[in-house]
Amino acid sequence: MTYRIITHGNCPDGFASAFFFKKYWRFLVPTLTQKDIDTAKVIGLQPRDVQCGDFEFTEKDIILDLPKPKTKVFFWCDHHSSNKEENLPENHYWHIAPGNAGFLIDIAVKNGLTLTDELTSFKKNTDIMDAAEYSPEQITECFYEQKNYDHPSDLLKLHLIAAMFHTRDTVLNDEIFHTVLMQELAETPMSSQPLWQLNPVMFHKARMISYQEWREVVNEYMEYDKDAKCVVQDDRLAELSRGVADRFYGIMKYPQCSYTFSLRDRKDGTTVRIGIGSNIFHKDRCKVDIGKLCKVTAEKYGNGSGGGHAYVGGCTIDAKNANKAKEFILKNLKEK
Numbered sequence: 001m002t003y004r005i006i007t008h009g010n011c012p013d014g015f016a017s018a019f020f021f022k023k024y025w026r027f028l029v030p031t032l033t034q035k036d037i038d039t040a041k042v043i044g045l046q047p048r049d050v051q052c053g054d055f056e057f058t059e060k061d062i063i064l065d066l067p068k069p070k071t072k073v074f075f076w077c078d079h080h081s082s083n084k085e086e087n088l089p090e091n092h093y094w095h096i097a098p099g100n101a102g103f104l105i106d107i108a109v110k111n112g113l114t115l116t117d118e119l120t121s122f123k124k125n126t127d128i129m130d131a132a133e134y135s136p137e138q139i140t141e142c143f144y145e146q147k148n149y150d151h152p153s154d155l156l157k158l159h160l161i162a163a164m165f166h167t168r169d170t171v172l173n174d175e176i177f178h179t180v181l182m183q184e185l186a187e188t189p190m191s192s193q194p195l196w197q198l199n200p201v202m203f204h205k206a207r208m209i210s211y212q213e214w215r216e217v218v219n220e221y222m223e224y225d226k227d228a229k230c231v232v233q234d235d236r237l238a239e240l241s242r243g244v245a246d247r248f249y250g251i252m253k254y255p256q257c258s259y260t261f262s263l264r265d266r267k268d269g270t271t272v273r274i275g276i277g278s279n280i281f282h283k284d285r286c287k288v289d290i291g292k293l294c295k296v297t298a299e300k301y302g303n304g305s306g307g308g309h310a311y312v313g314g315c316t317i318d319a320k321n322a323n324k325a326k327e328f329i330l331k332n333l334k335e336k
């Protein structure tokens, strides 16, 4: 049985966490050996794969940026408030932090790692990405096509890399994710040459076009509710399905907003998925506990599955209640 590094798949923070663990394991678990790390398989999973209990974990698994499995594992580190655990055994870490890679870096620093400028930048920028702490200029830089990519910032470099495992083909995504992490790793992904030979800019350019196509379709029905100060994106009204969703489009189009709200039909046809967010550039405008509102909405109009954080949340409701739930949410946002 060999060790396995199991991380949040198809996610930049999951990638950054696995990268950091592979490269800096000495500052996290000194009892491991280089051979343990070199032979460790890297696997990307989704939180639901851990929660539903279908995946079989072993005592040699290293789990990053994911909920803690129910069975015994070797190492676990996570930063999501919903995955809180108490009385943790050795090699298990949980703390609320903007990003999991940044949290791992903090642990390594406590164990003697000296931060270089590049590592400091890696931490800062992975935190921005995972906690959505972008400025409007950074959104423009990373979510809209730029004239050239000759001298990308570190933040943009990390987006270029993430674009490689963010295609619409999940099998391809897993293959790229895994391949990149099995290559020779430099100080951070920003300076890892084998990775740059795979031409991440090409993937990113395609993604920028997909975002633009999506924005054009969504433009037809995206609305602004002045009283609720909320951007309403009811995807049930979409006539076409094109491109890839840009989750920051609502706040770029309506900078005066406090909230964004989206609804879309689930594939099963009987449920609707609701997402609510606050304006990330103006979190001070957010007067409603969004996680709570999502929970209440789920209990009132669905089977109770919903929740989130103060600034962002989601829930699933019965499709037949969608219009009532929409009204309920906008009414609640108006009252504050």
Ligand SMILES: [Mn+2]
Binding pocket: 013, 014, 065, 079, 099, 100, 130
């Ligand atoms: Mn994360």
